[in-house]
Amino acid sequence: MHPLKWSRLACAAALCVCAFLVLSTQLEARAQSVREVRRLALTSVRLMEAADAPLHTIVVKDGVIEAILPQGTPAPVEARVIDGGGMLALPAFIDAWSTLGVATPTPEPARDVPPDTRADAPAAMRSALRKGLQPAVRAAVLYAPDKKAVGAYREAGFGLVAAAPAGQYLAGRACVVATKDGAPRDLVVLGDAYDCASFDAPGPGYPSTLMGAIAHLRQFFLDATRQRVIERRRAQGQAGPRPPFDPDFEALEEALAGRRKLGFEASSADDIERALSLCAEFGLSPLVLDARGIQDALPRVVEAKAPVVLSLEWSDEVEDPKKPARKAPAPEDAPWTYEEPLRVREEARAKWLEKRAVAKLLVERGVPHAYAGKGIEPAKLVERVRALVKDGLPLVAAQRALTLDAAKILGLEAQAGALAPGRMALVAVWSAHPLLDEKAQLRVLVVEDALHEYEAKKDDAKDDAKGDKDGDKDAEGKARGAQAADAKDADKQPLAGVEAFVGAWDLAREVDGAPMGMLEVASKGAAGALEVVLRFAAKEPLEQATLAGACKDGKLSVSTKLEVSGAPVEIALEATRDADGLRGEFRWTAASGARVEAFVAKAPPRKAGAGSGAGGRGAHAREEVR
Numbered sequence: 001m002h003p004l005k006w007s008r009l010a011c012a013a014a015l016c017v018c019a020f021l022v023l024s025t026q027l028e029a030r031a032q033s034v035r036e037v038r039r040l041a042l043t044s045v046r047l048m049e050a051a052d053a054p055l056h057t058i059v060v061k062d063g064v065i066e067a068i069l070p071q072g073t074p075a076p077v078e079a080r081v082i083d084g085g086g087m088l089a090l091p092a093f094i095d096a097w098s099t100l101g102v103a104t105p106t107p108e109p110a111r112d113v114p115p116d117t118r119a120d121a122p123a124a125m126r127s128a129l130r131k132g133l134q135p136a137v138r139a140a141v142l143y144a145p146d147k148k149a150v151g152a153y154r155e156a157g158f159g160l161v162a163a164a165p166a167g168q169y170l171a172g173r174a175c176v177v178a179t180k181d182g183a184p185r186d187l188v189v190l191g192d193a194y195d196c197a198s199f200d201a202p203g204p205g206y207p208s209t210l211m212g213a214i215a216h217l218r219q220f221f222l223d224a225t226r227q228r229v230i231e232r233r234r235a236q237g238q239a240g241p242r243p244p245f246d247p248d249f250e251a252l253e254e255a256l257a258g259r260r261k262l263g264f265e266a267s268s269a270d271d272i273e274r275a276l277s278l279c280a281e282f283g284l285s286p287l288v289l290d291a292r293g294i295q296d297a298l299p300r301v302v303e304a305k306a307p308v309v310l311s312l313e314w315s316d317e318v319e320d321p322k323k324p325a326r327k328a329p330a331p332e333d334a335p336w337t338y339e340e341p342l343r344v345r346e347e348a349r350a351k352w353l354e355k356r357a358v359a360k361l362l363v364e365r366g367v368p369h370a371y372a373g374k375g376i377e378p379a380k381l382v383e384r385v386r387a388l389v390k391d392g393l394p395l396v397a398a399q400r401a402l403t404l405d406a407a408k409i410l411g412l413e414a415q416a417g418a419l420a421p422g423r424m425a426l427v428a429v430w431s432a433h434p435l436l437d438e439k440a441q442l443r444v445l446v447v448e449d450a451l452h453e454y455e456a457k458k459d460d461a462k463d464d465a466k467g468d469k470d471g472d473k474d475a476e477g478k479a480r481g482a483q484a485a486d487a488k489d490a491d492k493q494p495l496a497g498v499e500a501f502v503g504a505w506d507l508a509r510e511v512d513g514a515p516m517g518m519l520e521v522a523s524k525g526a527a528g529a530l531e532v533v534l535r536f537a538a539k540e541p542l543e544q545a546t547l548a549g550a551c552k553d554g555k556l557s558v559s560t561k562l563e564v565s566g567a568p569v570e571i572a573l574e575a576t577r578d579a580d581g582l583r584g585e586f587r588w589t590a591a592s593g594a595r596v597e598a599f600v601a602k603a604p605p606r607k608a609g610a611g612s613g614a615g616g617r618g619a620h621a622r623e624e625v626r
Contacts, residue, residue: 034181035451038062041075042427042444045084047419047587047594049395049433050557054570056594058089060425063448067421068594070570082444082453084429090399091418092159092426092445094406095381096309097174097263097289097372100153101145101184104165104172107134109205111246125219128246132201132213133220136251137172139163140191143184145177153179155454156378157434159426159447160189160407160416164196166265166374169217171196173251174263176410180450189424193410194287195255198265199274214274221282224249224256261287261409263309269296276304287409289372292355298365307409308362308369310401312384313376318352321345359388363397366580370406386435394554394576396584398435404598413511418585420596424448431456498523498530498551500577505601507537507586516586516599519573521556524548532558532573545571556584567591575601 040060046053047068055071059079075081111128143163153161164174176190199213207216227249233240254260264275267290276297279286286306288294294301294308301308321342340348362369373381382402389398407417416424429444445452502523507516520533528550535544541564549558559572567590575584582601587594 035080035453036449037080037451038449039066039076039079040425040446040451041079041081042084042089042429042446043075043081044071044086045089045429046086047089048557048559048572048574049088049436053559053572054589055084055086056089056589058419058427060427060446060449063425065419065421065423065425065427068419068589070568070589070591073591080451082451084444087443088430088433089419090157090428090430090433091403091416092179092428092447093157093382093402094160094162094370094410094416095153095158095373095378096162096370096406096409097164097311098161098374099166100149100161100163101143101177102139102163102165103142103144104167105134105137105142106203107132107137107168109203127223128244129206130220130248131203131205131207131216132169133216133248134168134172135170135195135255136247137165138175138191139165139172140175140184140188142172143175143177143188145181145184145187147181150179150181153378154445154447154452155442156382157428157430157442157445158378159424159428159445160410160412162193162410164194164263166196166198167200167202168196169198169201169213170220170248170252171198173260176412178447180447182450189415190410190412192254192260194261194263195252196263196265196289197275199271214278217278218281221252221256221278221284224252225282228253228256255284256282258283258285261285261307263287263289265289266291267311268293272297273300276300276306279306280304290374291369292358294358295354295361298361298367301367302365306367308367309372309409310359310362310369311372311374312359312381313374314352314355314384318345318349320349356388356391359398359401360391360393363394363576364579366578368405368409369401370409371401382434383438386438389435392554395433395435396555396574396576397578400583400598402435418596418598419594421593497554498528501530501551501556501575501582503603505582506604507534507599507601510583510598510600516597518604519582519601528552530556530558532556534571534573541565542569547571547573556582564590575599 038061042058044055045058047056057069057071057073057075059066059069059076107130109129109131111130112126115122115126142165158179160176160178162174162176165171173195174193175188176193177187178189180187197217199210201213207213227243227246230240230243234243255262262279262284264286266272266275266288272288272291272294275288276286286304288301288306288308290311291308292311371381371385385398385402389395404413404417407413407415416426419427425446425448427444427446428442430440430442432440434440441456442454444454501521503521505519505521507519508514509516515537517534517536520535522531523529524531530549530551532547532549533544534547536542545560545562547558547560549556554576556575559570561568561570563569570589572587573584575582580600581603584599586597586599
């Protein structure tokens with residue numbers, strides 16, 4: 001071929017490749033836009049689920065929420081402005097237990113000189129037999145982010161992930177990482193979140209049984225405790241042997257002192273009780289990981305005040321054998337297929353339902369807990385939490401387990417888990433509540449100084465355009481019918497949920513138990529309607545306020561607008577009811593910004609002769625207040 005023709009062909013091919021790359025980049029940009037911003041203003045966003053909730057502006061500076069302002073307040077001049085369009089802003093979710101980006105190494109089992117068994121039979125255990133023991137391993141050092149996996153977390157609305165080593169008796173220490181892109185050193189938010197333990201480890205040799213594993217762990221804890229004693233004595237100038245240099249003993253110092261949780265992976269009630277007993281023996285602060293079989297061990301967990309990170313890695317739904325099958329009868333010549341006995345299928349269904357019921361049990365018993373996506377995709381985790389809410393789990397409790405409660409378990413309650421000034425900028429803007437609506441779309445995700453914008457899904461955009469263009473009368477008729485049905489159902493809504501809230505409640509901050517005041521909740525007769533009188537413990541700047549709202553799906557939601565010292569103020573309160581009382585969030589929004597406080601509330605002590613039942617308790621409690 002002539003050299004000139006060859007050159008032209010090469011140039012044409014190069015141009016084609018460049019055009020393809022540019023087109024690919026543009027297509028990707030339509031799906032997600034990523035920017036690094038120093039100052040950002042998210043305007044016109046709702047902070048509460050209600051469609052008519054007031055709009056706010058969230059101002060972010062240097063990766064931290066600088067202020068939350070009422071709608072209409074001018075945004076900082078230098079801020080990049082993103083219009084939220086009235087969508088819902090939530091704290092970005094937190095996955096409290098995963099193995100994201102962490103490849104756990106296998107520890108060297110022999111850390112000492114092996115004895116000569118030909119000359120003598122040792123009467124004691126070897127001093128440094130360390131099969132499965134490596135508490136000095138730090139996930140923060142090992143963390144190597146997988147961009148695809150991290151991107152899946154972002155698309156599901158997650159801002160933080162606990163990345164943990166696993167698969168050993170003491171696998172190491174978990175860290176907490178942000179889901180933005182960057183170098184590992186810039187992504188680690190908390191270097192040492194909790195130590196990771198289990199009763200399993202691979203490899204031959206001792207231990208190889210459950211009894212051996214427990215003895216192995218006990219011996220290591222005893223040796224580490226002895227090391228602490230020897231080092232303390234030498235620091236005081238007392239005589240004694242020189243302790244060996246052992247980073248694994250040093251790594252366990254914080255856990256043995258009770259300053260860092262020991263996360264025990266345990267999926268059965270027996271393993272959970274074993275883990276709690278081991279922690280109690282050595283004064284360790286337990287954290288139960290997995291916990292899918294916690295039902296029978298729940299009293300012990302409550303007694304130990306152990307937080308739980310619940311795995312939602314369920315199997316596929318087991319069909320209800322009592323439900324009539326909707327399938328055509330098989331022809332007479334069809335081959336025979338085996339079907340398990342009815343009792344076996346009923347038992348399988350019951351076990352599957354038990355796993356689904358654990359989250360509700362934890363809420364009812366007041367056990368602090370978070371959710372884990374270890375073993376499943378982030379989107380699947382959100383989907384399963386949504387299924388729990390549909391089955392009756394209170395929305396506030398489900399959302400807290402993915403946000404504030406997860407942050408508390410990880411030791412980040414002052415930095416993450418809520419939208420408030422001074423906390424990390426971890427904000428997700430949704431078209432609808434993702435734990436209520438399966439069609440909810442993430443439109444904006446802020447992870448510190450990283451802004452991620454997502455376009456609406458194409459199918460939905462096409463449907464919307466078609467509806468606007470053609471004026472689909474059938475769809476409008478269905479929508480009107482659905483609204484009428486909803487209104488009819490609302491009129492018939494039972495008052496059972498309302499009665500659970502009626503009465504007087506002592507209000508306290510969840511973080512430190514400081515008294516906040518008292519709530520007086522009264523039913524207004526209409527379906528679910530409530531009136532709440534909020535009396536503040538601090539009389540200034542406001543002594544009391546009357547809020548109105550309703551109880552729906554087991555959640556109390558009330559609010560009011562008023563003037564305090566001549567300035568407009570909005571007060572909102574959301575709560576759910578459990579066995580211990582009320583639990584929820586109080587929000588005070590003024591021109592200077594918004595303040596959010598997580599609270600718990602309990603009924604005040606009743607005097608002798610007080611009536612029983614919800615109504616009696618409420619009437620007597622209100623009498624005491626007056």
